[in-house]
Amino acid sequence: MVTYIIRRLIAAVFLLVIISMVTFAIFFLVPRLAGASSDTLASRYVGRAAGQEQIHQAAVRLGLTDPLYVQYGRFVKGVVAGTTYDTGTTVVKCPAPCLGYSFITQNEITPEVLDRLPVTMSLAAGAAVLWLVSGVATGVLSALRKGSVFDRAAMSIALAGVSLPIFFTGLLSLSIFSYSLRWFPAGGTYVPLAENPLQWAYHLVLPWVTLAFLYSATYARLTRAGMLETLGEDYVRTARAKGLPERTVITKHVLRSTMTPIVTIFGLDLGLLLGGAILTESAFSLPGLGKYTVDAIDASDLPKILGVTLVAAIFIIVANLVVDLVYALVDPRVRLS
Numbered sequence: 001m002v003t004y005i006i007r008r009l010i011a012a013v014f015l016l017v018i019i020s021m022v023t024f025a026i027f028f029l030v031p032r033l034a035g036a037s038s039d040t041l042a043s044r045y046v047g048r049a050a051g052q053e054q055i056h057q058a059a060v061r062l063g064l065t066d067p068l069y070v071q072y073g074r075f076v077k078g079v080v081a082g083t084t085y086d087t088g089t090t091v092v093k094c095p096a097p098c099l100g101y102s103f104i105t106q107n108e109i110t111p112e113v114l115d116r117l118p119v120t121m122s123l124a125a126g127a128a129v130l131w132l133v134s135g136v137a138t139g140v141l142s143a144l145r146k147g148s149v150f151d152r153a154a155m156s157i158a159l160a161g162v163s164l165p166i167f168f169t170g171l172l173s174l175s176i177f178s179y180s181l182r183w184f185p186a187g188g189t190y191v192p193l194a195e196n197p198l199q200w201a202y203h204l205v206l207p208w209v210t211l212a213f214l215y216s217a218t219y220a221r222l223t224r225a226g227m228l229e230t231l232g233e234d235y236v237r238t239a240r241a242k243g244l245p246e247r248t249v250i251t252k253h254v255l256r257s258t259m260t261p262i263v264t265i266f267g268l269d270l271g272l273l274l275g276g277a278i279l280t281e282s283a284f285s286l287p288g289l290g291k292y293t294v295d296a297i298d299a300s301d302l303p304k305i306l307g308v309t310l311v312a313a314i315f316i317i318v319a320n321l322v323v324d325l326v327y328a329l330v331d332p333r334v335r336l337s
Contacts, residue, residue: 020076021072023306024306027306028302032068042062062103078100079310083098085103092108099303099307100304103303112292113289117311120276120290122190124270134216135216136262139219139227142220143223144227158217161216169210170283173206173210174283184202187283191203263327267320271315275308275313293305
């Protein structure tokens, strides 16, 4: 187990390096291949009234005239050991891990990401608990009552949940439960968990339910399909023939086999959401990584986008590692070596 974890951690580091190289190339190599020059890239960081000489000086100051491998090495050095940035009026020290510096907002990326990360983590964690419990429970009951009214109603609702996008269900829930009934706040505010747990949950209930409605539908359909397939296996019939209680057959034999694909997609879904639930955060105006990314895209602030991309990649890699370790607990047939 320890050897396996060490191997996976080493592979994760190499994968993260490759992701950083690819992302860096998309932002800084592809525009050059399309004909953009260093001055063109630097023009977005100066005022509209700046002349060509000022733009060129900004390109030199930002290091955009250096070879691409030198720029990438400077970025990696900042992440590992920290670096400094010349803003033209002062020199800013960015300690490790430095994800970059926004010359548009004149702020470091790392503190901004850390400031918005609790919002995204709160949203993802609460919604994940809701969709996992409700989705798996609905799928199990639908499989055990195949063809019943409950089964057809649950799968119809699940189909609607999969089909309806977040920006529709989010705005609809805001219209009904916030603006009409006034049961929940209209969004745009976040109360830290340590400050007031009740207000923290109260302000996130509507985003949790909206986000969980989309994902729980997928989990319900996947659980139902897996349960129906596993119920027909020979070892399940053997367990029933031995006289085991139906509850034991379902929980220890059928459900454990069904949970393997559930664990896989759960790890991926949670890892993706920790990198920023863009649509949900935008619909409810939550100041998380998703809305931070949207604002960075609108402003063409490449350092912010690059920083969030690396953070999202870290979450997905860690989620994949955790999923592989959980496999052995969920399904005894899986062994880590």
